[in-house]
């Protein structure tokens with residue numbers, strides 16, 4: 001079964017956390033060893049495994065407790081998110097030319113499923129509403145040309161052939177002319193597959209690439225070859241420059257090393273995956289669905305996500321309640337100010353909010369500077385002072401102490417205290433609650 005071995009390897013990691021209350025550096029040590037072992041057995045390359053395990057443990061130790069969510073469930077979620085990231089995050093779509101035919105150049109070693117992919121791809125494009133034409137460029141194996149013609153008939157797309165005596169780059173040129181004449185949307189160029197990489201193969205590919213100026217250069221690799229597939233993608237990318245990979249035979253891959261390594265090792269995304277011998281068995285590579293399949297715990301993932309949302313929701317409701325009851329304190333003040341500062345720099349970056357377009361970098365810096373000053377003062381307040389700003393309003397001794405410990409002036413502290421009470425009033429007004437929001441005068 002697809003990724004079956006990896007799935008059960010990871011399961012032993014979760015099982016070690018049963019009965020724990022929180023994730024700690026100590027109790028994740030053993031599960032992390034299981035994860036490491038599972039990935040290595042899946043044939044993920046060692047540097048990738050190291051980085052992955054590090055990233056997961058860093059997050060696991062720092063993660064807060066979410067009510068109702070058990071530590072093993074939290075770890076599942078962290079591993080899931082890291083797996084998604086490892087595989088490139090988002091789905092990487094095929095690119096199409098803005099005008100003229102899109103040209104997809106396919107390369108790959110013999111037996112990986114390249115010829116099959118040509119026809120599968122044409123079939124897939126048909127579903128997207130695009131016409132395509134196959135070009136037979138594997139001139140070293142007459143059988144390969146015959147096979148392409150048969151598969152082309154099967155999926156009902158034209159196949160351009162020029163026998164075995166013409167140079168592949170010349171076949172490519174002719175095929176492209178033919179496709180333009182027929183107003184074909186996508187040209188799919190098949191090339192020679194050898195048993196192993198050699199200079200002749202690379203030179204020929206370079207020449208075909210030069211002639212075609214393709215939109216996509218995709219290397220077809222066999223999932224069963226594990227991290228070797230990732231290494232091949234790297235080599236081809238360095239040698240000829242590719243845009244991505246197509247991973248075949250995923251249906252028979254119980255380990256998952258190729259799916260997990262290609263992006264991280266080569267920097268190039270897996271764009272499509274083959275999951276069977278039928279013409280329908282080619283689909284986009286969705287990192288999130290792959291991760292979900294590897295973990296086999298869709299219900300746990302959606303549960304943790306919901307719990308996280310509820311937490312955020314409760315946080316917001318909590319803040320609202322505090323504002324309504326005039327309990328808005330320095331802790332909330334800091335949270336709020338930080339959120340606003342973050343939003344400020346974000347809106348500038350995104351240039352999104354109309355009327356906010358004129359926020360200058362200098363203004364942003366200024367806001368960040370004053371946030372730092374506030375933070376310094378709030379940091380040295382006692383917990384009691386943070387929760388009851390009245391204490392600071394009522395006592396100049398306290399304000400002096402805060403000023404001294406934070407290295408700010410007493411005037412700055414007074415300003416901060418006044419600001420908090422102003423904020424209370426503003427927020428109460430905003431909520432339509434008018435009573436009880438007076439600003440206390442500072443007593444000396």
Ligand code: GDP
Pocket residue numbers: 108109110111112113114115116117193248249250251252274275276277281
């Ligand atoms: P080429 O030498 O790279 O052109 O490889 P072929 O296209 O001839 O495929 C080699 C063999 O792999 C054929 O028997 C295909 O049916 C099979 N094959 C290709 N893709 C897949 C796949 O995704 N899953 C499975 N199970 N078999 C595949």
